[in-house]
Amino acid sequence: MRYLVLTLIASFGLSASVDLPTTYNDSLRGTRVENSRKMRSVSVNVFNNNMALGGASVRLLNSNFEGITNDLGALILHQVPEGDYVMEVRFIGMKTLRRSIQVSENSLTFRFDLENDPFQLFATQVVVQRDHLFRNIPGSVKVTPKEELDRMQAVTANEVLRRTPGLHVVDEEGAGLRLNIGVRGLDPDRSRKVLILEDGVPVALNPYGEPEMYYSPSIDRMQGVEVIKGSGQILYGPQSVGGVINFITAEPPVEQEMKLKLQSGQGGYTSLLAQYGNTYDNTGIQVTYLRKQADNMAGTQFVLNDLNAKVRIPLSNKSVLGIKFSAYDENSNSTYLGMTQSMFDQRTNDFEFIAPNDNLDVKRMAVSANHRYSIGNGWSLHSTFFANTTTRDWRRQDFALNSFDENGNNILPGDFTGTFWGDTTVAGGAIFMRDRTGNRNRTFQVAGFEQKAEWQTYFADFVEYKLHVGYRYMFERAFEQRINGSSADAISGQLVNDEVRTGNALSAYVLNQIKLGKYFELSPGVRVEDYAFEREIFRQSSRDTLITANNRIRTLIPGVGAGIFLHPNLNLYGGVHRGYSPPRVKDAIDFTFANPVLDLDAEKSWNYEAGLRTKIAPGLRAELTYFLLDFENQVIAASESGGQAFGVVNAGATLNQGVEASIELNFRELVQSPWLILLDAQTTFLRATFNESRIVNGVDIRGNRLPYAPDLTISSGLTVEAPFGTGMRFTLTHVGEQFTDDINSVLPTNNGRFGKMDAFTLLDFGLYHHIRPWKTRVNIAVKNITDQRYIATRRPQGISLGLPRFITAGFDVQL
Template identity: 45%
Template sequence: MLSQLFNWIFATAIFIISINVSVAKDVSANDNDGKSLVLSGKVSSLEGETIPFANIMVVGTVKGTYTNLDGTFQIYDLPDGEYTVKVSAVGYKTFTRYVQVINGQLSELNLIFEEVGVEMPQFTVIASKDRVFSRVPGSVTYIDAKEIKTVNPLSGNEVLRRSPGVHVVDEEGVGMRANIGIRGLDPDRSRSILVLEDGVPVALAPYGEPELYYTPVMDRMSGVEILKGSGQVLFGPQTIGGVVNYITANPPQEEEGAIYIQGGQGGFFTGMVNYGNTFGNTGIQANLLKKRADNVGPTEFDITDFNTKFLFNLNEKSELGLKLGLYNEISNSTYIGINQVMFDRGGEDFTRMAPDDRLEVKRYSMSLSHKYRINKHVRLRTIAYGYTTTRNWSRQDFSINQTNTPPANWTGVVWGDREIPGGAVFMRDGTGNRNRQFEVAGIEPRLEIDHKLFNTQNELIVGTRYLYERAFEQRVNGTRAGVKSGNLVEDEVRTGHAISAYAQNKIEITKKADLNIGVRFENFDYERDIRRRNFAGIGIRDTVLIAGNVINEIIPGIGFNVRPTSTVNVFGGVHRGYAPPRTKDAITAMGDVLDLEAERSVNYEFGLRTEPTRWLFIEATGFLMDFSNQIIPVAESAGGIGFGVVNAGATLHRGVESAMVFDISNLFGMSRIKVTYDLNATVLRSTFSADRFINDVNINGNRTPYSPEWFVNSAITIQTNSGFGLRLAGNFVGNQFADELNSIEPSVNGRIGLIPSYKVFDAVFSYDISKWNSRFNFSIKNLTDERFITSRRPQGIRVGIPRFITAGYEFRF
C-alpha cells in the first residue's frame, strides 16, 4: 500500500507538470518573456532595519512573494501594465505602492514601513510568523488565513493535517472535539499536546483534566501555529508532543468586515459575520458564528460562537487587549459506535443507536493582555484569563453479553445480530448523566530583555505562570431512557493550583546562528474531594474522602538554529517532555493516592529547511521521543473503564516528517495562473520499549495504539488572475492498531482489531469576483465516497463521513 501511495503521488505530480508545460508555453508566448524578472527591491523600516518575511502581493494577480533574510525580494513574469503592490508584515501597518511594467523592464522598489502598527499584546508561539526560516528552535508550522480559506474546512481537522507530523482522528466528522496526535502520541482528546487560543489554554482543566471537549472553531480563525521541539519549554503544562495555538483576527487599522454563509447536505449550515475597525485609540474586532446540522454522518448539532476583541492604545509605551468569548453547543454526541457485525454487513454506518444522547457544552471566557515597553530593550507582556466550561452529557445505558441475553430493564431496542455470540447491543431503559463544570483562572507576566552578554546579541525571556483550576463532577442515573434527572450516585470536587517559572535565553552566536537555552519549573498541588459514591456491599452513601498530592518537575531544553545561506535553515534540539497525571487517575475513588508519576520523556529532533530555487521548498525533520514513563489513559473516551491507570513504562517514538512545496507556475514562467503541488509525509515507529505483560503476553516491541506507521497529506492548488481557484487534496493514513496487544482480528464488539489504511480525496472550487467583493465556493469532501474506519473507540466503530457537498458565498466590505 505504501509503495502504491508514493507511486500515485509521483504520477500525479508528473501529470500536473506535463499539463502545465503546455500551459506555460502558451502564457510565455503571450507575454513575450515568460521568465523575466520584472520587480525587485528591498523592504526596511524607517530606521533602516531590514524586514525579513514581509509579504509582497501584486493586487489583482496571483503573483506574490516573501522577503528574504536580508529584506530583498523578486517577482517574475508580470506582463506589461500598471499594478498595485501591497506590502505587509507583522508589527507594521500595511501599505501599497503603484508600479508600471513597460516592455518587461526591471523595476526596483525601495519599500519603507513608515509606521509601526499597534497590535494585540497577546502571546504567540512563532513570533515572526515566517513561512520558512523561523528562529524558533524546533519544527514549526504556520497555517495562515489564506490557506484556511483555500481548504474551506468542514472540520478543522482538515487544516491541522496540513502540518507534517500531525495525525488527527475524526470523531463525528465536523471537528467539534479534535483528537490530535503528534509524532505517534495517542490522539485521544488531544491529551498529550498543549492547545491554546491566542495564547490562552482551552482544555477543561489544563493540568488535572486536559481533555479537549471544547475545540476552537476553525471557521473563525486567522491562523494556526504548531510548534514541536525545544521551543516548547516556554509553555505548559503539556509539553510532550507539541503546542497548537489557534489565532483569531485582531482589530484592523481600517474598517473591514465580511458575511459568510455555507450550506450542504443533511441540513448543514454555517453563517458567520465579522466586523473590525479602529476608532481613535481603540480597535474592535467582533465575530458571530452559527453552525448547525441535522444529519452529518452520525451527528446533529447546533453551535453558537461569539467572540470580540478590544485593543486600547494607552500611550506610546503600552497597549491593552481585552477578549470576550461565548460558546454554546448542543449535539447528539455519543460514546457508543456500531459493532463489527453491523460494519461488515454495511448500510448501518451512521445508525443512531442512542438517539437521545445529548452533550451540552457552554463556555464563557475573558482574557486581558498588556504590553509595556520599559525601554527599547526591555518589554513586559502580561496575560490574565479566566473561563468556565460546563460539560453535561446524558448517555443511554446499554448491555452486551456473549449469550445475547436482554437485561431486565431492556427498552426492546436491539442492534446488531442476536444469532452471533456477543453480536447484539441491547439498549437499556436508563441513563447516565455525567455533569461537569470547570473553572480556570491564570495570570502570566513575561519579561523580554535584549542584552549583550559576552558582546553578543541576546534575548532573554523570563516569566512565571500561576493557574487555578476546579472541577465539579456529578453523576446522576436516570431511571428511564432520555431522562436527565434521577439518583445522584457520584459527587466530587477536584482542585488544583499550579505555579510555573521559566527562562530562555537566545544567543545570537553569529548573524547566521542562534542558540537557545531554556528551563521551566512546574509545581502542581492537587486535591480530590469525594462527597458521594457507591461503596461495594454498602451502596450509595455520602462520605468525606479527601486526598491530595504535590508534583514538582524541572524541564530543561536546548535548541539551535543555523542559517548558512539565505536559502538554508538547519535546526535541532533536545528537551524534556512533561505532562502531569490526571487528578482522577492519580487519586482513586476511595481517596488512595496512587504512585502515579508525571509523564516524562526526552525528545530529540534535527531538521533542515531549504528553498533552493524560487519554485521549490523542502523541509525534513528527524525526531525521537524516549519515554521513561508513559501513562496509558483508561478514560472512557480512550476505550477504558474510567479508572485504575498504572504507569505504563517506556515507549519509543521515532521517525521522519517532511514537507515539499513545488511552485509549478514559477518554474515554467506562468504569469496569469499559479499552480502549486505540496506534500507533507510522516513515517514513524511508535513502540513499547520495555517489558510489560498483558494477559501473559509481553508487549515489548508492539506498536502503541492509534499510531499509524505513515500518513501523508498532499494537494494541488490552481489560482488564476480571473479569480478562479481549485484545490484537489488527498489524505492517506496507514494501518493502526486499536490495542496494546496489536490484535489484527476484530472483536465482535468492534473495539479492538486492525484499523486498515485509507485514503480520502477532497475538491474545493472557488471564484473570487473582486469588483463585487464576493467569493463563491463549492466543496466535495470524500470525493470518491471512501468507506473507512476512523476509530474503534470509545465503545465501537466510528466510520468516516461519506461524500459530502457544500456551497458557500462570502461578501466583504
C-alpha cells in the same frame, strides 16, 4: 441547497465576462481603467527591521491591484495606470501601513518598513519569526496562513491539522466538534498530550488536571494555525511532550471591514460567519459571530453559536492593551456508542442514530486581557490574564452488549426498551438499549496570569543576545456529578457520584537565545513546574461520604536548542528537552478498591530532534526532521473515551521515533508564471513501541506498536489558480494501518472495540472563483470524493466511520 447551487452557477457564468486582475506573488497585472492613461509597472519592497519580508499583502485601495511579496520582500504590479493611489501593506503580527503614492514615469519604486505590532505579536502568536526558514525556532514548525485555509475550504480543523507532519488526527464524528490529536505516536485521545491555545491562551477544560478537548476552537473563524514541536515549546505549558498548537483569530482592522461567509451542504449543514471590525480614535474592535449546524452530518446532529469580540486600546506610545471576550454554546447528539463488528460487516447501520437520546450540551464563557509595555533599552514586559468556565452536561442512554445463558439464549436486561442493534447470534455482537440514562455533568473553571520580560542586546559586532524570563500562575477547579435517570431520556434522577477537584500551578521559565555571528545560535532554557492538586469526594456509588486527598508535584524541565546557518537558504536545527505531562487528578488520586489512594507522578520523557529547513530554489522549500521520544513511563489515562472503563493503564517505558518530511513547490515563484500552481507533500514515518517487557494476557508486549500510532501518514495538496481568479484544489490524505490495543490484536472483537484498523486514503476536491470587483469568492467543495468507507476509530465504545462523500457550496464577501 438547490437555490444556492443555481446562484453559484449564475455567479460563475456572469463573472466569466468580467475583466479581472492577475494575482500572483512577484508579478501582477491589473485591470486597465483608462486607456488614455499610461500604464506603468510598480515595484514594491517590504522590510521588517531591515530584513526582507516575504508573504506581505500589498494592495492599492479602491482598485483591483493587489498581491503578495516573494521571499525577497518584492512585488511587481503590472499595468497600473498613472495617477494618485493609497497603497496598503499588511502582515500578521505587524502594524498595517498605508501611504499615499503617485504612479508616474519618475515614481515607480516604493519601499515599506513595517513595525512589529506589540499586541498581535506577543498576545496571539507562538511563532514570531517571519522568514520561511524560521531561524529563531530551534525545532520543527508549521504555519498555515489564512490563504491556505481559504483554498482548503475546510469544514473541520481536522482537515487542516492533518496537513502538519507528525500529527495524527482521529475523527470522532464527521463534524469535528472534538479534537483528538496525537503527536509523534502519542495517544490522540482527547488531545491530552498536546497544548492547544487560541490566541496564545490555553483552551483545555483544565489545562493541568483534565486537559480534554471537549471544546474545540472552530476553524471557520480562524486566520491561521501554528504548530511547534521539539525544544521550541519549552516556554509553554503545562503539556510539553507532544507539541503546541495555536489557533489565531482576526485582529481589529485599521478601517471599517465587514465580512460575510456562508457555506451549505448535505444533511442540513450550514456555516454562517459574520465579522465586523473598525478603529475609532486608535481603539480597534473586531466582532465575529459563527452559527454552525447540521441535521444529519454522518450521523451527527448539532447546533453551535460562537461569539467573539476583541478590543485593542493603545494606552501610550509604549503600551497597548488588548481585551478578548468569547461565548460558545453547543448542543449535539454526540455519543460514545459505536457499531459492533457485525454491524460494520453487514453495512446496514452506517450513520444511524444508534443512541437517539444521547445529548451533549457544552457552554463556555471566556475572557482574556493582554498588555505590553516597551520599557526601553531593549526591555519589554508582557502580561496576560485569562479566565474561562465550561459546562459539559452529557446525557447518555445506558445499554448492554448481548450475552448468553447456559441454554444459549440471549440474556435481556431487566430495563430493556425493546430496541436493539446488531447480530444477536454472536456474543457481544448486539446492543440492547436500556430504559435508563447516566448523566455525566461537569463544570470547569480556569483562571491564570502570566508575565514575561524580554531583553535584547548586542555584544561587540557578532553576538546578539535575547533573554526571555517569566512566570505563570494557574488555578483550576472541576465539579463532577453522575446522575442516573430512570428512563431513556431522563436528565435527572439519583445522584450517584459527586466530587470536586482543585489544582494550583505555578511555573517559572527562562530562555536564552545567543546568536554568534551569522552562522550559529544556541537556545538553552529551563522551566520549573509546581502543581498542587486535591480531590474531594462527597458522594460515591450512591452513598454519602467525605474523602479528601491531595498531592504535589515539582518538576524541572530543561531543554536546549541549536541552529546552524551555513547558507542564507539552509537552516540546520536540533534540540533536546524534558517532556512533561501532569497526570489527570482523577487518575492521580484514585479511591477505588483496586487502587486505594494511588499517587502517580507526572509523565516524563526525553525528547530529541534534529533536522533542516532549506530553500532549494525560488519557490521550492523543504524540511526534514528526525525525532525520538524516550519515555521512562508513559501513563495512559483511563477514561471511557480511551476505550477503558476504569483504572489507570501504566504503559511503562515506550520509544517513539521516526522521520518527518515536507516539500513545497510554488511554480509562480519558480518560473515567474501568472498562474498560481502550488504543490506540496508532507509525510511521517513512525515507529512507536513498548520498550520494556510487560506481560498482558500472557503476551510479552515489548516491541509491540502503541495503539493508534500509524506507521505512515501522508498529506499532499495541489492548487491551480488562473490569472482570472478561478482555482481548484486537490488534497490527498493517507493514514496507515493502526492497532487499537497493547497486544496488537489483528482479528476484531465482536463488540468492535479492538482489532487492527486498515489503512485508508482520502481525496478532497474544491473549486473556487474570485469576483474581485464585488470582493466576493464563490466555491464548491467535495470531501472524500471517492466515497471511501473506512473505520475512523474503534473508540470509545465501538466502531465510528469516517465522513462519507460530503458536498458543500458557498460564498464569502467583503462588504
